[in-house]
Amino acid sequence: MAINRKIQTLDEFTIQQMRNFPQATGELSGLLRDMGLAAKRVHVEVNKAGLVDILGDAGTMNVQGEEVKKLDVFANNQFMGVLQHGISCAGIGSEELDDIVVFDDEVSNQSKYVCLFDPLDGSSNIDVNVSIGTIFSVFRRVSELGKPATKADFLQAGNKQVAAGYVIYGSSTMLVYATRRGVNGFTLDQSIGEFTLSHPDIQCPDTGKIYSVNHGNFFQYEEKVKEYINACQRKNKDNGGPYTQRYIGSMVADVHRNLIKGGIFMYPGTTDKPKGKLRLLYECNPFAFIVEKAGGKATNGKQRILDIEPTEIHQRTPMFIGSKLMMEELESFTQQATK
Numbered sequence: 446m447a448i449n450r451k452i453q454t455l456d457e458f459t460i461q462q463m464r465n466f467p468q469a470t471g472e473l474s475g476l477l478r479d480m481g482l483a484a485k486r487v488h489v490e491v492n493k494a495g496l497v498d499i500l501g502d503a504g505t506m507n508v509q510g511e512e513v514k515k516l517d518v519f520a521n522n523q524f525m526g527v528l529q530h531g532i533s534c535a536g537i538g539s540e541e542l543d544d545i546v547v548f549d550d551e552v553s554n555q556s557k558y559v560c561l562f563d564p565l566d567g568s569s570n571i572d573v574n575v576s577i578g579t580i581f582s583v584f585r586r587v588s589e590l591g592k593p594a595t596k597a598d599f600l601q602a603g604n605k606q607v608a609a610g611y612v613i614y615g616s617s618t619m620l621v622y623a624t625r626r627g628v629n630g631f632t633l634d635q636s637i638g639e640f641t642l643s644h645p646d647i648q649c650p651d652t653g654k655i656y657s658v659n660h661g662n663f664f665q666y667e668e669k670v671k672e673y674i675n676a677c678q679r680k681n682k683d684n685g686g687p688y689t690q691r692y693i694g695s696m697v698a699d700v701h702r703n704l705i706k707g708g709i710f711m712y713p714g715t716t717d718k719p720k721g722k723l724r725l726l727y728e729c730n731p732f733a734f735i736v737e738k739a740g741g742k743a744t745n746g747k748q749r750i751l752d753i754e755p756t757e758i759h760q761r762t763p764m765f766i767g768s769k770l771m772m773e774e775l776e777s778f779t780q781q782a783t784k
Contacts, residue, residue: 455481455631455640472557476533481640483527484612487520491614516571520564534560536594538758540727549593559584559598563727567695576615578697582731583608603730603751613697623735649741652770653707657692657699665715673778700732709767721763729764742772746779
C-alpha cells in the first residue's frame with residue numbers, strides 16, 4: 446500500500462519542531478499531544494451527542510453561575526484526566542472548577558508547565574448542533590520544580606504564555622495552536638484517527654469584511670463602541686466596505702473564522718456587566734496569544750489583553766480581537782473616550 450508522505454500528523458510535527466531545539470526536553474510537545482488526545486475523545490462524544498444521553502443540562506451550576514451541560518462535564522473530565530495521567534503538567538485551572546487543581550505527585554511536581562482551559566466553549570449551542578470548541582493556555586511555572594504548583598503559576602500575564610490553542614468541533618474537527626514560533630492548524634483525519642497538518646503558518650489577514658458582536662446588547666455598550674458599530678454598518682465601496690455582521694454565539698467559531706478570513710470580534714462590557722463576560726485566563730489570553738502570533742491584535746478597549754495582570758482565576762474582561770487594521774480602526778473610536 447502506498448503511503449502519502451505529504452501527510453504530517455500532530456505528533457510528527459511536534460517532534461520535527463523539537464529537532465530544531467536540541468536542548469528541548471519534549472515536555473511541551475508532550476503536553477500538546479495530550480491535548481490532542483483529549484480533543485479526539487471529546488470529538489467522538491460531540492459527534493454522537495444526539496444518540497446518547499449526553500445532551501442537555503447536568504442539573505448543576507458552575508462557579509460562573511451558568512448552567513452546566515452534560516457534555517461540559519464530560520469534556521472537563523477528559524482534559525483533566527489526560528493531563529493528570531501524563532508527565533507534562535503540574536496542575537490545571539478550568540472554567541468548570543471553583544479553584545485550580547494541583548497534581549501533587551512525584552512526577553507532576555517535576556513538570557515545568559501548568560495548563561488552563563475552557564473545556565467546552567459555546568456549550569449553550571450543544572442542543573442545536575452549532576459549532577463548539579475547547580480553548581487552552583500553557584504557562585511555564587514560576588514556582589520551584591520538585592514542589593507542588595501554586596496559584597502564582599496560573600496568575601501570570603498572558604504575555605508569559607508559552608503556548609495556546611483551541612479545538613473547534615464543527616463540520617470538521619480542527620486543532621489550532623500557537624507557540625512563539627507561529628500558528629499552525631491540524632484537521633482530524635477520521636480515517637486514521639490523527640490530527641494532520643492542514644493550515645501551516647496561519648497568518649491573520651490585515652483586514653476583512655466581517656464584524657462579530659451581539660447586537661442584542663447594543664444599547665448597553667459604551668458610546669464609542671456604539672459609534673464604531675454604527676460605522677461598520679455604514680461601510681460601503683467608497684470607505685472600505687461593505688462589512689458583514691456575523692455572530693455565532695460560540696467564541697471559538699467566531700474568532701476561528703475571522704482568523705482565517707479576516708475580521709473583528711467584539712465582546713464589550715455592558716451597563717449590567719461592565720467587566721465583560723469572557724474569562725481572561727481561559728478565553729481571552731489564549732486567543733489573544735494566537736491572534737497576535739498570526740499578526741492580529743487584541744485589547745480590552747483600553748490596553749493589550751496580554752499585558753493585563755490577573756488577580757483571580759475566574760477574572761473577566763471586555764474583549765476586542767481581530768485583524769490588525771480593523772482593530773486600529775476600532776481604537777480610533779475607543780481611544781477618543783480617554784482623551
